Amino acid sequence: MNPTALMIMLLSLAIGTTMALVSHHWLLAWIGLEINTLAIIPLMTKTPHPRAIEAATKYFLTQASASALILFSATMNAWKTGEWSITLLSDPYTITLSMALMMKLGLAPLHFWLPEVIQGIPLSTGLILSTWQKIAPMTLLLQISHLTDLNLLITMGLASILVGGWGGINQTQLRKIMAFSSIGHLGWMVLILKFNPQLTLFNFLLYITMTAAMFFSLMLISSTKISEISSSWPKSPILVTTMMLVLLSLAGLPPLTGFSPKLLIILELVKQNTLLLASVTMLTSLLALFFYLRLTYVMILTLPPHIPPSSTHWRMTKNSPLAATLTTLALLIFPLSPTFLLIM
Secondary structure (H helix, E strand, C coil): CCHHHHHHHHHHHHHHHHHHHHCCEHHHHHHHHHHHHHHHHHHHCCCCCHHHHHHHHHHHHHHHHHHHHHHHHHHHHHHHHCCCECCCCCHHHHHHHHHHHHHHHCCCCCCCHHHHHHHCCCHHHHHHHHCHHHHHHHHHHHHCCCCCCHHHHHHHHHHHHHHHHHHHHCCCEHHHHHHHHHHHHHHHHHHCCCCCHHHHHHHHHHHHHHHHHHHHHHHHHCCCEHHHHCCCCCCCHHHHHHHHHHHHHHHCCCCCCCHHHHHHHHHHHHHCCCHHHHHHHHHHHHHHHHHHHHHHHHHHHCCCCCCCCCCHHHCCCCCCHHHHHHHHHHHHCHHHHHHHHHHC
C-alpha cells in the first residue's frame, strides 16, 4: 500500500477512536465508530485476494448493521428523553444499544463474524482489529455500564467464555485461535462490567497488551498455522520461549500478567455473593486453557521432523523493540496490579 494512503488510514483510525472517546453525544460517538469502520476496510483489502475481500465484506455488513442499530436506538432515545447524552438512556433502548456495542466487539452469540474476518486478513490488520478497533465500543459500553441489564451482561459474558473456549479447541489456524481468545477475554470483561467497571477497564488494558504482544511475535516469525510455529524454534529460540510464556499469560496462569484479571474478577464475583456464577466461570475457562496448553506443547515440547543438523542459517535477524516491550509487559505486570488499580 502507498505510504501516504496508509498514513491517511491510520490517522483516520486514530481520529475515529478519539471522537468516540471524547464525545458526550450519541451522534458524535456514532460518527467516530463509522470513521473507524471505513478506515480499516482498505487495510483489510491491501492484499487483493478473494479471501481478504470476503473478510472485508463480512466486516462491513456486520459493522453497518450494528451502527444502524446504534443510530436507531439513540434517535428513539432522544425522541423519548429530549437529549442525546450518552449517559441518559431510557430502559428499552439501553438493551438495544448494549447489544449493538457487543456486536461490534464480537461477543457471543453475535460473534460469528469475528473468526472469519480475522482469518481472511493479514496479521498486521488482525492486530488492529483485535486491539485498536475494540477501544471505542468498549469505552461506550463502560460509560453506560450503570444502566445496562445485569442478566443480559451475565448471559452474554458466560456465552462468550464458553464459545471462546469451545471454538478454539479444534482450530489449526492461529488467527482463528486468537479470534476465539478475544471472544473469551471479552466475555470475562462483560461479566464483571456491572459489578465493577474499573476492573473491566483494567482487564481490557491487559488484554490489549497481551494480544498485541502475541500478534507482534507471530508477525516476526511469519506464522499463521500451528504447523508453522512447531518448526519455529531454530529461527529464534528466545522469541519462541517468550511466545510460549505470552500464551500461558493469555491462559491466565500464575505468576504471569494474565492471572491478575482472572483472580480479581473471581474475587469480585465472590464478594457479590454470586458463588455459582464464579464456579461456572472458572469451569468454562478450562476449555480455553486446553487450547493454550496445546499451543505451548506444540511450540516447545515437540520436535518437528526433518530438522537439519546445523540450524544456524535459520536464525532470524529481525528484531522489534515494540514487540520486546509488549512481551515484557504481558509477562511481568502481575506484581504491579494493585498499583495500577489504585491509579485507575
